Amino acid sequence: MSAADNKQLLETAFAAWATGDIRPLLAAMADDVTWTVSGHNSWSGSFRGKDSVRRDLLGPLGAQFDGTYTSTASRFVAEDDVVVVETQGSVATKTGQRYDNKYCFVFRVEEGRIREITEYMDTQLVAEVLSELAR
Template identity: 40%
Template sequence: MRKLSPNAQLVSDVFDEIAKGNGAPFWAACHQDVVWRTIGESSWSGEFSGKQTIIEEVLRPLNYALAERATIPARIVDGGDVIVLQARGKNLTRDGQRYENDYVFVIHFEDGKIVRYEEYCDTELMARVLPDRIAAKSVSVSK
């Protein structure tokens, strides 16, 4: 078995922790000005810059929408400074629906830090099962 590059090993380690519900290593691996892009046309799609913006615009609404969250890594493609990860979501919405999306994450590194995170998934499933991101954001902020 071929040894992973340092960036691929970091992604592997980070997603092993994410699968356990621990997101802290992901944020530690990110550059302060990281860019998060979710493809598609749903309310969850878009490009968000900076850790704090990503937390407020994506993760807090997602935490509000989901009662249980896990992203299980399946395969890593090691491109050195660009790592591709296939994964499967194992999630449950607060209203009891399963949200089990397939993902491909394209993760760009500079100087050992994640600078760009691109999420490719079934956005039709996302739009059908998850609440509107803006509505979830406003509810999560008011709580």
């Protein structure tokens, strides 16, 4: 796939996520995807495989939210097999705090599937608002 095709794949997935529907992003992931969360807190590290991403990252994260999480992209930059996406998340937590984090995701796409995701965000907001991730 071309850089334009890879960019379109992520634009489509984030258009859905902006409405709270993460299913297109999950569907675009390869079964052996690796999602790496940057920083130095309990949420930081790599989650290997789509099942681990769902169970060990997205499941515990979603359990802290009171309502539907949305992620609205503002910029897509694509070169070869890499697509960079700037986005703004929005949701209230069950503790009543807002978790409106800003992100920069770096995706590596291979043969129409997301193989790698590297997530950069405000780690201080994570530490202040989210409960620690048990591993």
